[in-house]
Amino acid sequence: MRSQRGAVSAWLLSSLLILATILTVGAFFVLKWRPEVASEHGRGVDRMITYIIFAAGFIFVVGHLVLSTFLVKFGGKGTAAYKPMTHKTEMLFTIGPVVFMVAVSELGVLAIGGPVWNQVYTHKPDDLVVDITAKQYEWISRYPGKDGKFGRKRPDLFDDQENPLGLDRKDPDAKDDIVVRGAVYLPVGKGAWFNIQSWDVLHSFNVPVLRAKQDAVPGLTTHTRIVPTAVGRYEISCAEICGPGHYRMRGFVNVKSEADFAKWLKSQVGWFE
Amino acid sequence: MIRVSALSTAPLLLVLALLGSGCGGSDGASGGGNKPAGGPGGDAGQPTGPDMKIDAGTAGSISGAVKFEGTPPTERVNSAEADAYCHGKHPDGIKSESSVIGAGGELANVFVWIKKGITGKFPLPSEPVTLRQTGCRYEPHVLGLRNGQELLIRNEDETMHNVHSLPKANEEFNFAQTKKGDEAKKKLSAQEVMVKFKCDAHGWMSAWVGVVNHPYFAVTGADGKFELKNVPPGEYEVEAWHEKFGKQQQALKVETKGDAKLSFTFKEN
C-alpha cells in the first residue's frame, strides 16, 4: 500500500517538476522579459545575461529532468537496490561538476563580462561630462555651461527651492552651470561620463533601458559611462532605498540627436545668469 | 530617547562581557550614554493667564502696507519633467513663489503679527485652517494659524505629494498623500514664526506657516496690504516676516477705537 501511494507521489512530483521546467523555459519565449536596450555597454550586459541564461538553463533543465527521472524510476515500487559507487565514479561525479561550473562561470565573467565592465568604468577624454546629484526624492543634473567647468557645491548654500545644488553666485565657474531638475539630456552615439553624488542618503542612478545602475553615495563621487544608441526618453528610477518617497524618485534621460542636443544646450541659461 | 540610547548600548557591552566570560562567571557590565536633555524651542505650549475678553467698545486696529524697494530678484523657473502630472500643468516649468512683487513694489506673502504686548488666553476658533496642494503648489504659500488650531492638509492633485514640516519648536511631520482627496488634520502646539513646509517629491514646492498664540496676525495680499482687527488698546511690537528678505519690527501704540497705521519697506539683500 505504501508503494502504491508512493507511486502517486512520485508521478505527481516528477510531472510537477517537469511542468515547472517547461513553464519556466517557455516563459522566456512568451514574456517580454527584459526592456529594450539603448546603450552600447547595455548590449554587452545583455550578451552576458544571455550567456548565463543558457549556462544556467542547461543546469536547471538537466537537474530537474534527472530529479524527475529518479523519482519515477526509484520511487514507488521497490525495484532498485543500493550498491555503492566505485571510488572512481564517485570522483568523476565530484570533479566533473567542479570543472564544469568553474569553467562555465569564470569563462563567462572573464571573456564576456570583464570587457563590458571595463567599458562602464573607463573615462574617455572626449566624453560629455554630466554631474548628477540625488536628494530625497529628486534627480538633479548639471552641465558645466560655456566655460566647461563645474562650480563647487556648497552645503551651506543649499536651498531646496532656490538653490538645490548649493551653487555659489559669486563663483565664476558656477555662474553659468546649467541645472535641470528631474531630467538628463544626452546626445545619441556620444559617450557620457557621469559624476554621481548625493546630498543626504544613498540613492541609485538606475536607467534600466540603458542598463545603467550606479549608487549615489553621500561624501563620495561615483562614476558610470553610458553611450546611448537610440533617441528616446528613458526613465530613471531610484534603486537604493532612500525613504518613503523612494518609489516616486523619478527622472528622465532624454537622448536626442546631436543637432537637437546642441539646440537644447544652447537654449539653456545658467543657474545664476 | 535618552534612556533608550543608554539602554541600547548596554546589551552590546553585555555581548562583550559574555564573549569574555572565559571560565565561568560573568559580569553585568553597564553602559552609559549621556546626551544633553531637551530639544530646541524652550517653553512651548499654550499661554497661561486669564482668558482674554476683548471689549468691542474700546478695541482698535492695526493696518498698513508692505513695499519692496530695488530691483526684484529674477524668478527661478523649475522644470517639472519628473512628474507627468505636474509637467502637464506646467509644461514650461514652475515659477518659484519666493518673491511675489507687484508693479508698484507691493510685496505679497509677508506675515505680519504682534510679537510683543499681548498676554492672556484667547478662545480657539473651531474651524480648521486649510493648506491645499493644488497644481503642484501649496495654496496658500504663506498662512497663519493659532497654536492648537487644526490644520487641514488636502491633496487636490492627481499625483503623490509628501508633506514635510521643518519646525524648530513643534513636532516634525513627514507623510505622503498619495492620491487626490487625501486629507490629514494636524495640530501645531507651540508658537513658532515660521514653520517651513516642503514636499519631498517636488523640490520647488514650499509653504510657510506662522503659528501664533493669539489671533493677531495677517498675510499681505497681492496689494501688499494687511489689517489686524479688534486689537485692545495698548503698546505693541509688530513684526513683518518675509521668506527671502528677512524680518522687521516696529513698535506702536493702539489708541481706544483707533486705527494705528504701519508700513514696512523691505530692500534687496
Add this chain to the structure above:
Amino acid sequence: MLMRIEAWGREEREPVELPESVRAETWQTLTYLMIAGGIMLFTTFSASYLVRRQSADWAPARLPDLVWVNLAVVGAASVTMELARRGGASARRWLGSTIALGVLFVAGQAIAWRQLAAQGVFLTSSPHASFFYMLTAVHAAHVAAGLAVLLAALRRAGNGQLGLCAAWWHFVGAAWAWVVMLLTFF
C-alpha cells in the same frame, strides 16, 4: 503538548553533570572560540579604522602618555598571570596581583579618558578620538569580563587550572598592545 513532553522532564532533579575532563574540554573550546570571536571583533574595528583614516578630515591626536604606562601595567599583569598559571604555593598571590594590576589598568584607562577630556578632546572631537574612546571602552569591557573570571577563579587558584583564564588574559593584553600601536602609528 505538555503531556507529550512530560517524559522529558520526569526525572529532572539534578542537572546532568559532565565528567571533569570533558567539562575541561568544553571550557577550552568555549574560551578559544571566544578569543577567536574577540580577534574578529578587534580585526573589524582595525579594518574600519584603516578605512576611516583615509578621509580628508583625519587628524591623529597625541594620546596621553598614560596609555603607555597602562600598556606596561597590562604587560606586567600578563607576567603575573603566567606565574599564577604555573601553579604552586604562591599561585593565589600571583593571581591576586594580576587582579590588582587589572583593576589598576582599568583605572588608568579612566584617568587617560579624563586627561584627554581635560585637553578638550571628546568622543566627537575627531575621528581619531572617536576610535580612541570607542576602542578603549570595548576593550575595557573585555578586561572587565576577564577580571570577573579571575575573581571567580581565585578560589581555585593553586590547583593548576588557570590555563584558560591565562589565555583570555593574554588575549586581552595583546589586544590592548595592538590597539595602542594602531592608534599611535597608523
Add this chain to the structure above:
Amino acid sequence: MAIAQAVETGKAGHQAHGRDHGHPAGFIRKYIFSTDHKVIGVQYLLMAMLMSVVGLGLSLWFRVQLAWPGKAAMTPEQYVAIVTMHGTIMIFFVVSLALSSGLGNFSIPLQVGARDMAYPFLNMLSFWIIVPASAIMILSFFVEGGAAAGGWTAYPPLSALSGFGKVPRGSPGSGMGQTLWLLAMALFIVSFTMGGLNYVATILNLRARGMSLMRMPLTVWTYFVAALLGLLSFPALTAAAIMLLLDRHLGTSFFLPSGLVVSGQQAANVGGTPLLFQHLFWFLGHPEVYVLVLPAIGIAFDVIAAFSRRPPHGYKTSVWALLIIAFLGMIVWGHHMFTSGMNPFLGKYFSIATLLITAPFAVLGVNLLASLWRARIRFTTSMLFALGLISAVGTGGIGGLFLATATADLHFHDTYFVVGHFHLMIGVVTMTGTFAGIYYWFPKMFGRHMNETLGKLHFWGTFIGAFALFVIQHFQGFGGMTRRYFEYSADYVQPALALNPAVTWFAFLAVGAQIPFFFNFFWSMFKGKKAEANPWEATTLEWTTATPVPHGNWERLPVVSGKPYGYAEGANGDAHRMQNAEA
C-alpha cells in the same frame, strides 16, 4: 575526546533513574525555564511559529498593495517599514529560530549522543534573550515615526540619521524605530552567539564514544560549520552596530560623511564613510546566508538517506564542499555591492571569487541528486520537502550565477530578481529543510506522528506556491522591476507589473498552505498516531533511544561503531544497521 568518562557518568548518574524515583519537577522548571535542549528546541520552534504569523502577515499585506495598488490601506511610510520588518523578522526571528536554533537544539545532542548541550543553562539563557528581542522588534511598530524603515540591511546614512541631538532626521522610520531595531538585533546577536558557542562545544567535545568527526551525520556537520561561520562573522555586525549607535546617538561620524544636507538641514558630521557599513554588514550578511542554508541541506541529506534507504552519495566530498563553502563564504561579501561605488577592480575580484563557490555547491547538488540513484524512495511528507529542497537549491543556486557576475548585476541589482533569488535560498531552501526536519523528528519530539494527509497538503501548497511566486519574481527582475517600491509608473516595467497579481495569488497559496501545518502540528501532539522509537527505520543515534526521549536522552550513552548511514540491501529488501550496533 574524553567520551569514556561521559559514559561512566552516564551509568552512575542514571542508575537511580526510574519511574518510581522520579520527582516531578515544577511546571515552570520543566516547560518554561527548562535547561533541557529538547524543550528549548521546541520553545524556539513555537517562538518562530509565532513570529512567522507576524512576518508572513506583513508580507501578504504588502503583496496586496503591490498587486492592487491602493487596496491595501497602506501609506508609503508604512510600506517601507513593513518591508523592512518583514525581512528582519523572517530572516532572524523565523528562519534562524526555527532552523538554526530550534531544530539545531533538538537534533545536535541527540545525533552526537550527548545528554544535553555542553552548557544547558547558557542554552536556556539564549532562548530567554530572544523573547524580549522579539517583543521589542514588534513593539517598534508603535513608537513615534513607526518601525525601522531603512531596509533589513539598515544602510546608513538613512539608518544613522536619527533626528536625535544634532543629527538630522532621515525619514520617519529612522528615529526610535531604528533604535529599537538595533536593540533587538543586539539581543539577537547575543543569543545567537551563545547558541553557536554551545553548538561547537557540544559537537567537538560531547560526541559519543566512537563517533569520529567523519562519523557525524551530515546534519551535525552543517550545524558545526554554520556555527563556526556565525561566530566568526557576527563580530563584524557587532562592531558595525556599535559604531552605528554612536553615530545615531552621540554624534560621532563613523558612517556619516561631510556635507550632508537632509531636508534642507545641514549636518555637522565630517568625513565618515557610508560604504564602510556596507562592507561590515555583508561581511556578516553573506556568511549568514550559509549559516541558514547549510543546515537545511544537511537535514535534507539525513532525510533523503532515511527515506531512500541508502547512504547519501559522497559523504566525504560533501564535508569538504561544506568547508570550502564556509571559507569562500567569508571572502566574497562584496558581491552584494557591485554598484555601490566601491572600486571597480574590487568588483571584478568579488565576481571571480564568488563564482568559485558555484563549484562546491555543484558538488552538494550532485550529491543530493545522486543520493536518489538506485534508491528505494519512500514518499513521506518529510521526504517530499527534502526533494523540494533539491529543486529549490538548484533553481535558487543558478540565480546566483546572474547576480555574482558583476556585469549582469548592473541590470539585476536591487530588482525583483534579487528578491526572487534570495527568497528561494533563504526562504524556500531553509523552510523546506526545516519542514523536512520537523516532519522527520516530530515522532521523536512528541511520540506521535504528524498527519500525513495534512502534511502532503502542506507540501503541495507550499512548494507550488513558493516555487511559482519566486520564479515569477525572477522574471519581474529581468523586466527591471525595482525592489522596495510602493507603486510603479515607468513604461519599461509595465510587462513585469502585469505579473504582480499572479505573484500575490501564489503568495496567498504558499502562506495559506501553512494553515494545515499549524493545525497538524498542534493536533498531532495530542491526537497523532503513536510512534515507536524508530518509526522511519533510520540509523542515526537519535533513533536509538526511547520515545518520548527521557531526560538525559539515554539510560546508557550509546557507543558508536560505524558510519551514520548504515542503509543497505538486505536479504528481504531493506536492511539497516544502527550507528551504535555492536559490530
